[in-house]
Amino acid sequence: MTTLTTPILPNKQTFARLDKPHKINYKAICVFVANGFFLDQDTYWEDQTCLAPGSNHIFDDNGQLLSSKSWFKWHYSPREITFDQVLEEYVALLTEITKEQIKNHPVVLPLSGGLDSRSQALVLSKLNNPVTAYSYSFKNGYPEHKISKKIANTCGFDFHSYTIKDGYLWEVIEDLAKINKCYSEFTHARQMAVFEPLSKMKGVMSLGHWGDVFFDKGAPDSITEATIVPYLMKKMVKEKGFELAEKLWQAWDLEGDFKSYLRTRIEDAVSKIEIDNVSAKVRAFKTSQWAHRWTTTNLSIFEAAKPITLPYYDNRMCEFICSVSEQYLADRQLQIAHIKQHKELASITWHANKPFNLLNYQYNKSPYNLPYKIGNKVSREFSNMMGKPYIQRNWELQFLGKKNDATLKSYLFSESFNAFIPKEVTSFVYNQFQNDNAIIYAHPLSMLLTLALFNQQNNL
Known part of the structure; x- marks a missing residue:
């Protein structure tokens, strides 16, 4: 047997095999789609785990994970210093x-x-x-x-x-x-x-x-122990990512409903952080x-x-x-x-x-910032009038325009991907993005592109 110790905040993710059947973890993928990241130790596969931070991990001679035990727990122990x-x-x-x-x-x-x-x-x-x-x-x-x-x-x-x-x-x-x-x-x-x-x-x-x-701050002063989970769900979950996750949950015929599943996962993760101060507790969760x-x-x-x-x-x-x-x-x-x-x-x-x-x-508040705000708005509008749309978001450089669109569709509507993600689900997100809803549908569109590459690289 061998032991691997992970830092409190690892600078790379380490994956390990579990004694489970090699199957796609559909529930974990739905969470990934909603948040933009996997929760806890989830991966794309049921027989694979991402090693928890701040833990000692024991492996058998074949490299399979046997057990993990935390050596570090987040805490809030402020000292009385200036x-x-x-x-x-x-x-x-x-x-x-x-x-x-x-x-x-x-x-x-x-x-x-x-x-x-x-x-x-x-x-x-x-x-x-x-x-x-x-x-x-x-x-x-x-x-x-x-x-x-x-x-x-x-x-x-x-x-x-x-x-x-x-x-x-x-x-x-x-x-x-x-x-x-x-x-x-x-x-x-x-x-x-x-x-x-x-x-x-x-x-x-x-x-x-x-x-x-x-x-x-880990969280605003208005957040209490009773409202941590709703606050985290609001901060974590992308609205239309959640919509896509629900559609996938239904298409894959998963047990229960996605919202209850996600909320339970977050509640369980928060409950393991033994910190009374709400702000410190939320920061520990985020980390x-x-x-x-x-x-x-x-x-x-x-x-x-x-x-x-x-x-x-x-x-x-x-x-x-x-x-x-x-x-x-x-x-x-x-x-x-x-x-x-x-x-x-x-x-x-x-x-x-x-x-x-x-x-x-x-x-940086009214009225002191008004001259800058007005000038910046005029500059952006002038740029748009001159045929040079002002770029503020990452996806605008990748998804807008005919050339980008053609390449994007080649990934989203390939035959193999449509066998993994139902074509009607992909079409819904793509059409919503095209129909003047680009800002709010950019995230689910990007998540579908990510899943298309996962599908391609794993020959699903």
Whole structure:
């Protein structure tokens, strides 16, 4: 027998065989369609499991999983220390973890207009490792790379910017399906559009994933223990993804009803988190579910190009979060205070509060933000009038236009896929998307595309 120990927040998913018949897990797929990620240890197959985080797993000599036992449980144990003390500990810990992870290697840093990568940039700017930063923006979209370039220039990093072109997905979709094994839908994986130049950069990649969840409220103050499950269902479940899941549940003639099944699954998962503080409890749920089954899936794309490091995924960072009061974690306070130690970095636009920055974002409200809102609306409308639709969402580059549509249909309406997913179900979602309901039907359409690639790669 052998034992495998998984971290609190693994940077890759590990799958194992179970002593069960090799059958498709239709119920799990319905949950995947509704949420965009699988729950708990579910996979596409009944005889396969995704190893739970923070656990010891025992295997027999044939590599079959025998048992799993948790070595870590999320908890809320806030210490009675001041905000300044917490800030000092946070900066020291982020610096220590980063130094240990990157060692003496050059660093590749994806930059955005947010706070996670900017926090990393501040730490890296004080180390001796050479840093190459990069960013990308949508064609005809908001030029977020301009914010990133200012951050890179301020920190003295080399910088590369890229434009994500329309239809790039079709050139890489089958490679992408092999990389992420179809455990995440494909339109969010913008890094695939720059995979080749990214793979040629020197060094290890430093990624800031999950900092935005760790350093913010887990849930609004209005959420109580009694309303956690309805809140999570509202946050997790995509409305039309749920509609598609119900149609598949009925088409596959599964026992019971999908809504009751999904709610029970969420209730069971929440009940295992023994934390009284609602905000901390929701954050723990998000981390053990969203981070592990969605965010981590997409890390596989970065790892296919470069070795990856993740300071916010480190066990010590997870333990640190458990020891900090919710009042200090709320509203990105620690990250903001850290970055404000470097006034020039803090004065660069914060994308979530554009055109304001970390020194004046409190003015992102009426009437102070009206001039920007009006100007931005006029700019978008002018762009549309000039035949250059303003791009705000990932799927717009992949699903809109005749060429995209033709390729999309070649996957959705193949004979083999229609044997797996009833053609009438696919046709319903596709037609709804085409009939001026694109925004709300983009998710189920993308999930169908993901299932089409799963079907193709597994020769169902």
